[in-house]
Ligand code: SF4
């Protein structure tokens with residue numbers, strides 16, 4: 487069985503002894519203390535195995551999507567986080583480049599890299615990306631992945647996900663599956679997976695039945711109205727030997743657009759980890775304080791009475807929150823067929839994560855010249871989370887006018 491944790495421990499140990507000479511303490515004393523501290527940390531970190539991949543990972547890893555600070559990534563690795571999760575299109579490629587700049591200083595077996603590619607076309611002049619599963623070819627998918635490797639400075643990644651899969655048909659597009667298989671055969675990808683944040687139960691079950699995918703990255707959190715269906719699909723896939731990674735664990739981060747009411751992030755993350763079929767999580771922290779919170783959960787995921795109380799607040803729907811379930815219940819209600827769930831995801835990226843680039847990219851992924859809501863009165867949509875859809879749509883539409891150069 488592979489054990490990145492073992493490699494990580496020896497690397498960290500080297501780091502601790504390496505700085506002993508700079509200390510005011512005698513070197514021997516410092517070394518003993520370092521060993522004790524390291525021993526305590528080793529005892530505390532809880533790990534699970536990512537299904538049949540055999541990867542042993544801590545309960546909490548890093549979703550790097552919103553982070554542009556290489557020092558934060560470095561500190562995360564130095565404090566015991568092992569897996570860095572990125573994607574080909576995050577920050578127009580700069581996210582992978584930033585990670586590449588950090589990991590070049592670490593031994594290859596001290597970290598796990600997961601990246602994602604999706605079936606899209608990119609306009610070479612505007613750099614805008616449009617989801618188009620039919621336009622993506624075997625060759626273009628491989629070329630896209632090769633560029634990810636180049637940015638990361640790697641010869642292989644540990645996990646390649648087919649990104650943002652929404653149906654069982656999209657999970658099994660023949661030439662995309664063929665491209666991923668080829669990359670695996672060539673040793674450029676160790677394990678293949680798919681990611682999903684809409685229609686998750688169908689997609690997770692399709693992955694489990696495929697005999698191809700080894701890992702599923704899925705949205706899973708305490709605010710999901712359909713969480714029981716997601717749980718059942720997760721159990722099915724874990725039972726079939728797939729590794730399960732959870733994302734969107736903190737359900738939009740804030741309860742309100744003004745960011746005055748923050749969700750209890752530790753509690754939300756702990757809630758996910760109560761499900762033992764979830765092997766690890768990738769919360770998207772961007773500050774050192776948030777990193778500390780996540781590290782505390784990594785060591786002890788026990789929910790306290792206060793945690794449960796805080797989460798109940800959301801389950802009682804006292805706030806609308808920023809997290810769109812991606813349930814699709816709105817789609818049939820809008821007679822103009824606006825892709826509301828994708829726009830609401832963009833809204834969460836903007837107000838929950840403060841990630842303008844991701845919000846704009848998500849908005850641009852839609853083949854939609856204009857958002858028609860301004861001229862539509864009244865809005866016919868009754869959102870299952872109680873969102874004021876029209877207001878949010880008009881609000882997020884303004885992002886179209888933010889110049890591209892401002893974001894990259
Ligand atoms: S906007 Fe509301 S109804 Fe539509 S997918 Fe999101 S939560 Fe569901």
Ligand code: SF4
Nearest residue numbers: 820822859862865866
């Ligand atoms: S206002 Fe409501 S019904 Fe009208 S286009 Fe927008 S989402 Fe659809």
